[in-house]
Every structure is written in C-alpha cells, then in structure tokens.
Amino acid sequence: MSLRFAVLTLLDIEPGSGYDLKRRFERSVSYFWSASHQQMYRELHKLHGEGLLDCTEQPQEGRPDKKIYSLTGAGRMALAEWAARPAAAQKIREPFLIQLFAGHHLSSAQLRAELERHLHEHRAMLATYEAQNQRFYRRPQEQQQRLWLAHQPLLLGIETEKTWIRWAEELLEKLDASNH
Amino acid sequence: MSLRFAVLTLLDIEPGSGYDLKRRFERSVSYFWSASHQQMYRELHKLHGEGLLDCTEQPQEGRPDKKIYSLTGAGRMALAEWAARPAAAQKIREPFLIQLFAGHHLSSAQLRAELERHLHEHRAMLATYEAQNQRFYRRPQEQQQRLWLAHQPLLLGIETEKTWIRWAEELLEKLDASNH
DNA sequence: TGTCGCTATGCAAGTAGTTGCATAATCCTC
DNA sequence: GAGGATTATGCAACTACTTGCATAGCGACA
DSSP, X not given: OHHHHHHHHHHHHSOBOHHHHHHHHHHTGGGTBOOOHHHHHHHHHHHHHTTSEEEXXXXXXXXXXXXXXXXXXXXXXXXXXXXXXXXXXXXXXXXXXXXXXXXXXXXXXXXXXXXXXXXXXXXXXXXXXXXXXXXXXXXXXXXXXXXXXXXHHHHHHHHHHHHHHXXXXXXXXXXXXXXX | OXXXXXXHHHHHHSOBOHHHHHHHHHHXXXXXXXXXXXXXXXXXXXXXXXXXXXXXXXXXXSSOOEEEEEEOHHHHHHHHHHHTSOOOOOOOBOHHHHHHHTGXXXXXXXXXXXXXXXXXXXXXXXXXXXXXXXXXXXXXXXHHHHTHHHHHHHHHHHHHHHHXXXXXXXXXXXXXXXXX
C-alpha cells in the first residue's frame, strides 16, 4: 500500500513518466522506501486502470515515447484520504543483524571484514544524504518553507546513519579488545 | 532468505516448536526482523522438507502436541555457509515517513496527533528494549561473555529508537514554532 | 456458564516484491 | 565503428509476506 501512495505523492508534486519517477524516487523516497523500476511501472498501470491517474503519451525524437502520468481528481482524493489515516508501524528488515546474531559461526577476521564493508556503505549513504541536505539549504527561502515537512525524513535518515556508524565503530573496538 | 536463517540460528541455540520459536523470535529477533506465525510454520515445513531440520512429536497432556524441531548436520552446514557470505543491504520500509512526505494534505493538528502516536509507540519500544538489556546484564558473567555478539543488535535497537524519539520531539517543537 | 485469552498448528487466497530477461534508439568513448 | 552507458518501457515466473479463517482443549475471570 505504501508504494502506491509514494507514487501518488510524487506525481502530486509534479507529473512525470515511470522513468522520471524512478529517478526522483532514488533522490528522495529511497531513504525511507525501496522499490525497483518494475514495481514502479506495475503500480502506474494499476493506478491508471483504477482511474487515479491520467496518462498522456509524449512522443520524443530518437528515444522511446514517454508516458506522462498525472493525478486525476479521484487520485488526489485517494491521496488526501490515505494521508489522514494512521500509518502502519514499520517493518524492520536488517539481514546483517541476523547474520551477527549467528556471528559465532564466523572467525573474528571475517566478522571484522563484514562489519567494515557495511560501515563503508553506511558512510557512503551518510555522505549522499548530507550532500542532499546541503542542496536543500541552498534552495531559495520560499522553497525551503514550502518543502520543510517533506525534508524532515532526510534529517531522520542522517541521524539514523550516524547512529549506525557509531554503533559499528564501537563494535569494532570491542572486537579488537576481545582479541588481545 | 533471512527468515530462514533467523529460524536456523534460533534452533541452533536451542531446539523448539513453532510456537516456542515464535515467542523467542519476539523476544530477540523481532527488533531486526519481523515475521508472523504463519511464516514461521511455513518456513519450518520447508526446512524440514529440505532435510535441514529434524522433527520429533512430543505429546502433551491437555494441549495439542508439539513438534520439536532441531538442526540436522546439513542444517548446521547451511547456516555456517550462509553466515560467511556477505549480507544483502537492508531494505528500508517506513510507511510513516511516506505519509509525512505527503504531509501537506494534513492539518497541523492531525500531524501532531499522528506524530505523538508514533512517538508513544517508539517510547514503548525503547522501554522494552531497555528492560531486555537490563535482563542481559543480570545474567551470569559466563553467559554474558558467550552471548555478547548476539547482544549487539539490541544495543543498536536502543540507539536507533533514541534517535527516532529525538527526531520526533524536535519535529514537534518545529510544528509548534511554525504555528505561533 | 459464557467468553476471553493462551497454547498449538495449519490452510487458502490474496498482495507485494524480486529476478531475469527483452527491446530499441541515442550518446559517448576508445 | 564497436562497445558500453543512458533513456524508456515492459513481460513472465518466482519468492516472500499478509490476511482471514479454522480447530481445539485449558485456565481464569465475572
């Protein structure tokens, strides 16, 4: 259900094609929801079939035509109605922690290597989030005020990554300490 | 794939029935992976079918018989092999943040109410995590040393909840400030 | 004495998400 | 001028997960 409303929200801000949406998704929604391009296209078809989206084909030179989707009245209503309903609690899914839970099957060198790999990824994540944050603060005041709510998830993303990194660094230290 | 290895890991620590597993899951794995009892039973059947689990029926008085599952040699091998493989990156799924992303469809009173509801849930979560943490430190030294790695995810869970709560409290303040 | 919650297991049908592939033109690099 | 990335869309088959229901005895509460 959430993907459908993520799509509606993005199209509410600005109409676009599946491909556009996929890229905008990566730059905004991706730090609190993940989806592949197949999911996106399928969702667009479904929403269009249900009359929540309009679709106009836009011929392009050289490359395949774009299908530009935008909200219908029904789409806007569905979005507003959903926004007012209490959201389901999040589902936690952290494969790495399950692995850690079974960590006694690994040598401490293997553990270190895995941890450092994840640490690397999370640091990269943090860097892209912070870059995005900077971009936000470089926008004109008017936009900052209009989008401030939609910006809040990014702040949580940044703090969550920092927390993860701190935890992993401490765990590495503990591994060191227990080895010598 | 992760649920399957969560189940194997729990059964590796101690054999048990689907019902046992479900409860142990809630007390340990649930803060980094979620699963319903149906998923659990289905996974047990599958793992048993693939020869990774042994199953012995244990008749009980009054209540239905238990099926006690335990790892076979193949099960232990599969677990060890998986533990050494790099884990997939986590999939983020936070419905509430999508809702916030569409937050301009809500009145600020509605927003406040939703936020406070979530804040309440996260505070309750933090309290149960901390109680579990206390329980851990009351265990005998020997167990603390043996289980210290499996205990690390809980520490991350605690820090993550604290981060969430801090973020939500700040957001509430911002909502207040922008209202007056 | 009725119903609520707990222990204990499971089926069936549905929705959501993943993986792998396919097409096709254009732009850029070597 | 060959190969690869980018733009743009999509099918098919699969796996994972959810929802709603069913069964069935026991203990506690009111």
